[in-house]
Amino acid sequence: MTRTERILICCGTGCIANGAYEVARALEEQIAAQGANAQVELKVCRTGCSGECEQGPLVRLMPRDTMYYKVKPADAPAIIASLEGDPVTRLLYRDKQGVRHEHQADNPFYGFQHKVVLKDVGIIDPLSLEEYKAAGGYEGLARALTMTPDEIIDEVERSGLRGKGGAGFPAGRKWRSAASYDVWPKYIVCNGDEGDPGAFMDGSTMEGSPHAVIEGMIIGALAIGAETGVLYIRDEYALAREHIQRAIDDAYDAGILGEHIMGSDHKLNLSIVRGGGAFVCGESTALMNSIEGKVGEPRPKYIRSVQSGLFEKPTVLNNVETLASVPTILAHG
Numbered sequence: 003m004t005r006t007e008r009i010l011i012c013c014g015t016g017c018i019a020n021g022a023y024e025v026a027r028a029l030e031e032q033i034a035a036q037g038a039n040a041q042v043e044l045k046v047c048r049t050g051c052s053g054e055c056e057q058g059p060l061v062r063l064m065p066r067d068t069m070y071y072k073v074k075p076a077d078a079p080a081i082i083a084s085l086e087g088d089p090v091t092r093l094l095y096r097d098k099q100g101v102r103h104e105h106q107a108d109n110p111f112y113g114f115q116h117k118v119v120l121k122d123v124g125i126i127d128p129l130s131l132e133e134y135k136a137a138g139g140y141e142g143l144a145r146a147l148t149m150t151p152d153e154i155i156d157e158v159e160r161s162g163l164r165g166k167g168g169a170g171f172p173a174g175r176k177w178r179s180a181a182s183y184d185v186w187p188k189y190i191v192c193n194g195d196e197g198d199p200g201a202f203m204d205g206s207t208m209e210g211s212p213h214a215v216i217e218g219m220i221i222g223a224l225a226i227g228a229e230t231g232v233l234y235i236r237d238e239y240a241l242a243r244e245h246i247q248r249a250i251d252d253a254y255d256a257g258i259l260g261e262h263i264m265g266s267d268h269k270l271n272l273s274i275v276r277g278g279g280a281f282v283c284g285e286s287t288a289l290m291n292s293i294e295g296k297v298g299e300p301r302p303k304y305i306r307s308v309q310s311g312l313f314e315k316p317t318v319l320n321n322v323e324t325l326a327s328v329p330t331i332l333a334h335g
């Protein structure tokens with residue numbers, strides 16, 4: 003029987019800038035030059051950002067968990083050879099005493115992390131719906147589809163999830179308010195404008211685990227009764243937009259989005275709107291104006307978006323990270 007070994011290469015924006023695509027190609031060429039092996043299939047997998055961008059491009063061999071830093075295309079032959087022998091010492095993490103370490107968790111940057119939203123980032127191919135599902139993706143949605151909107155909201159409230167966009171407003175309470183209005187249609191909006199200089203958490207999530215954002219939006223839509231959703235994505239985030247669009251397309255093809263979510267009677271259509279380019283467009287009501295094609299300036303604060311938001315209809319607007327937290331909450335309680 004053939005077993006698969008995966009060579010994970012970070013292809014987040016930072017590592018691409020450092021030559022990750024060239025490294026990936028060199029690894030693929032090296033594998034092709036070696037010819038097929040009946041026992042082991044080697045697969046180069048382009049992943050999202052692992053977080054230590056200044057040490058990139060990062061390459062990780064799985065399942066043996068060897069992590070290489072600052073890899074160059076010329077390192078490809080040595081890396082492929084190391085799959086059957088000792089690791090390439092010069093590419094391993096070096097601690098302050100100068101000692102080299104092989105595994106990702108040996109590096110304190112990773113060793114103390116417990117990832118939830120980013121748990122699949124750096125491990126799965128963000129362009130693969132199958133890989134997201136194999137990692138437990140869409141299990142939260144499957145469970146949500148067996149629940150009433152109230153039960154979904156109860157679960158999110160009990161989790162204590164608070165908005166990650168800055169204000170920390172309890173997500174469940176926002177959803178309950180929007181659900182309470184008997185006005186239709188309703189909307190769910192994902193705030194992917196990420197205007198804060200030097201912030202990369204939302205971009206990394208959209209690039210590295212786009213289905214987690216979409217799954218969170220679908221669950222939110224079920225909770226409030228929305229059938230239309232918009233992802234407002236910062237215009238500079240070309241890679242995030244590309245990955246989210248691909249994930250949306252694949253979710254439609256798989257029957258996860260569209261007229262019958264996972265074969266149910268629920269429907270949801272999602273689309274992307276490119277950010278207006280101003281910092282203020284990340285503010286929730288300016289963002290809604292921008293989606294509507296108006297000047298991106300905030301609306302008076304006495305108007306609550308859960309009652310009169312996008313196109314003056316009840317709207318839940320949440321940050322990327324808030325929404326990407328929801329699938330885990332629904333899957334595991």
Ligand SMILES: Cc1cc2nc3c(=O)[nH]c(=O)nc-3n(C[C@H](O)[C@H](O)[C@H](O)COP(=O)(O)O)c2cc1C
Nearest residue numbers: 165166167168193195196197284285286320321324
């Ligand atoms: C000037 C300004 C800019 C903002 N920019 C962003 C942004 O880029 N991304 C974001 O998620 N929230 C931003 N916010 C906060 C949003 O208005 C809103 O509170 C948040 O997206 C709601 O989502 P949450 O409840 O999930 O945090 C901004 C707020 C202000 C006042």
Ligand code: FES
Nearest residue numbers: 014016017051055
């Ligand atoms: S882009 Fe590769 S570690 Fe961040």
